[in-house]
Amino acid sequence: MVYINILILTILNLMIKRYNVILFLVFLIFAACEKDDICIEGSDNTKRISIEFIDYINRQPKSIDLDSIRSVEVDSILEGISGTNLKLPLMVNTNKTKYLLEYNKTIDTLVIFHQTIHKYLNRSCGYIANFIIKSDTEISKNSGWIKEVSIENDSIFNEEKTNIFIHF
Amino acid sequence: MKKRQIFLFIFSSIFSLSFSYSQSENVLSDSLIDKNKIFNISKLRFGLDLSNPINSSSKNDKFSYEIVADLQLTDNFYLATEFGSIDKVIEDENIDFNSVGDYIKIGFDYNMFNNWVGMDNSIYIGLRYAFSDFSNKVLGYTVRNSDSYFSNFVNTNFENVNHNNLNGSWIEIVTGIKVETFNNIYLGISLRLNKLLSTKSPENFDNLFIPGFNKVTDDNTWGSGFNYTLTYSIPIGKKR
Numbered sequence: 001m002v003y004i005n006i007l008i009l010t011i012l013n014l015m016i017k018r019y020n021v022i023l024f025l026v027f028l029i030f031a032a033c034e035k036d037d038i039c040i041e042g043s044d045n046t047k048r049i050s051i052e053f054i055d056y057i058n059r060q061p062k063s064i065d066l067d068s069i070r071s072v073e074v075d076s077i078l079e080g081i082s083g084t085n086l087k088l089p090l091m092v093n094t095n096k097t098k099y100l101l102e103y104n105k106t107i108d109t110l111v112i113f114h115q116t117i118h119k120y121l122n123r124s125c126g127y128i129a130n131f132i133i134k135s136d137t138e139i140s141k142n143s144g145w146i147k148e149v150s151i152e153n154d155s156i157f158n159e160e161k162t163n164i165f166i167h168f
Numbered sequence: 169m170k171k172r173q174i175f176l177f178i179f180s181s182i183f184s185l186s187f188s189y190s191q192s193e194n195v196l197s198d199s200l201i202d203k204n205k206i207f208n209i210s211k212l213r214f215g216l217d218l219s220n221p222i223n224s225s226s227k228n229d230k231f232s233y234e235i236v237a238d239l240q241l242t243d244n245f246y247l248a249t250e251f252g253s254i255d256k257v258i259e260d261e262n263i264d265f266n267s268v269g270d271y272i273k274i275g276f277d278y279n280m281f282n283n284w285v286g287m288d289n290s291i292y293i294g295l296r297y298a299f300s301d302f303s304n305k306v307l308g309y310t311v312r313n314s315d316s317y318f319s320n321f322v323n324t325n326f327e328n329v330n331h332n333n334l335n336g337s338w339i340e341i342v343t344g345i346k347v348e349t350f351n352n353i354y355l356g357i358s359l360r361l362n363k364l365l366s367t368k369s370p371e372n373f374d375n376l377f378i379p380g381f382n383k384v385t386d387d388n389t390w391g392s393g394f395n396y397t398l399t400y401s402i403p404i405g406k407k408r
Binding site: 039044045046048073076089090091092093097116120121122125126127128129 | 311
């Protein structure tokens with residue numbers, strides 16, 4: 001009890017004398033206002049693979065109406081798409097991503113082999129993934145609505161450029 | 169190079185101080201009693217930080233500790249040092265990692281409190297130069313991805329590596345209190361404001377935590393810390 005009194009007295013004494021009370025205040029401010037690390041909205045982010053559908057014969061972009069897309073690993077179905085372009089996420093913690101593409105009630109399996117590189121940004125954003133598509137990316141033909149797969153750009157650094165063509 | 173200069177600064181300031189005192193001693197008096205008053209090496213204190221072991225055991229981390237020591241040079245000046253060893257798992261927002269390392273801090277404290285007769289408490293400010301050798305091992309992290317169809321958590325391969333041979337040096341501004349609770353036993357608390365001077369960062373990762381310095385924030389060289397100590401004083405001179 002005596003010692004608590006001493007402490008209170010000494011602190012009071014300090015406040016009156018204004019010795020280092022300012023220092024204490026500075027510390028309190030620092031302790032209270034620890035900087036929050038928030039990843040800025042426009043920071044670099046993990047990109048998706050960009051797929052374009054082209055006609056097998058004349059090699060021109062051709063619109064498609066897929067029934068469903070889903071991966072082998074995840075049960076939930078990505079929405080069916082219509083159009084010539086498709087953007088799909090790749091798995092960041094492995095070097096292979098498999099997708100089941102359903103068209104006209106037949107399912108083909110697209111196997112994308114990729115080199116995954118994790119790049120450190122900062123504390124608030126952590127790591128992002130960069131991908132390089134490998135040439136052994138293929139279609140395992142079950143029923144075969146896809147005729148061919150060709151790689152256009154092997155590195156995924158933006159989502160504007162087409163990475164692979166699917167010929168059908 | 170920087171480290172050396174800072175060491176030199178601290179030591180020269182301490183020694184110049186003691187030198188100036190010993191000079192004045194020659195001029196002012198020649199009696200033994202007065203000499204003791206001016207250059208008063210009467211206390212050597214050893215202690216242990218209590219916050220680190222409590223923290224580490226409550227979080228199931230491995231044992232972390234900090235040993236503190238100070239030597240009274242004059243009435244109000246103390247040579248002070250801390251040595252610590254940390255083994256801590258840090259769960260940050262995106263990255264979990266294990267920080268293992270040792271640190272040493274050396275500097276001085278200046279007591280600003282006038283004690284009543286027979287008491288030996290202190291309110292002090294001080295300065296330290298500190299150095300730490302450590303390693304940070306990445307245990308798991310979540311990759312930044314706007315798409316969450318797949319799991320973005322990575323806990324094997326890739327960047328889950330041990331970053332060895334890291335170091336950092338910094339300056340600490342210290343303020344604290346020591347209260348003699350029993351004869352020769354002191355309880356103390358100190359707050360520290362740290363300014364990072366230099367650090368060796370790993371490739372493709374950063375030093376988010378430095379043992380002794382604590383959390384390092386983005387684009388910021390300031391940090392903070394505290395300790396809560398129990399110290400025992402070994403009387404090595406005549407006690408006043």
